[in-house]
Amino acid sequence: MSQLNNTVEILKVLNKSNCRECNELTCLAFAAAVFKGNKQLAECPHLEGDVIERFRGKTETRKTPEQDLDESVEKLKRNVSEIDLSSSARRLGAEFSDDRLTIKICGKNFSVDSKGNLSSDIHINP
Ligand code: SF4
Numbered sequence: 001m002s003q004l005n006n007t008v009e010i011l012k013v014l015n016k017s018n019c020r021e022c023n024e025l026t027c028l029a030f031a032a033a034v035f036k037g038n039k040q041l042a043e044c045p046h047l048e049g050d051v052i053e054r055f056r057g058k059t060e061t062r063k064t065p066e067q068d069l070d071e072s073v074e075k076l077k078r079n080v081s082e083i084d085l086s087s088s089a090r091r092l093g094a095e096f097s098d099d100r101l102t103i104k105i106c107g108k109n110f111s112v113d114s115k116g117n118l119s120s121d122i123h124i125n126p
Pocket of ligand 1: 015021028
């Protein structure tokens with residue numbers, strides 16, 4: 001295990017004594033606090049220095065929903081940028097002009113350009 005990616009992986013490196021010296025009720029609560037970014041692994045006084053050093057900067061913290069959304073949208077844009085929109089438009093019976101594929105959905109135009117930017121006649125909620 002070279003990285004601690006979730007609460008259970010963090011819990012595995014703790015001694016599970018639930019001693020409360022970290023001001024958490026249990027080691028599991030401490031692990032969850034570390035994963036949320038509210039505590040540092042080094043705040044458990046029972047961890048050996050080499051364990052703390054081994055995972056320093058390698059404890060992944062939970063992302064906010066906004067961070068998840070931004071990452072998903074950026075990934076989608078990268079994927080769209082690899083698509084040949086012109087041939088996709090022909091296959092879908094959509095229009096393609098000015099580097100933009102436009103298709104009607106429920107009577108409204110939805111467009112995407114080669115950089116993955118979306119636009120529509122109506123409001124788009126990510
Ligand atoms: S101080 Fe360490 S061993 Fe004690 S409860 Fe907290 S995490 Fe568990």
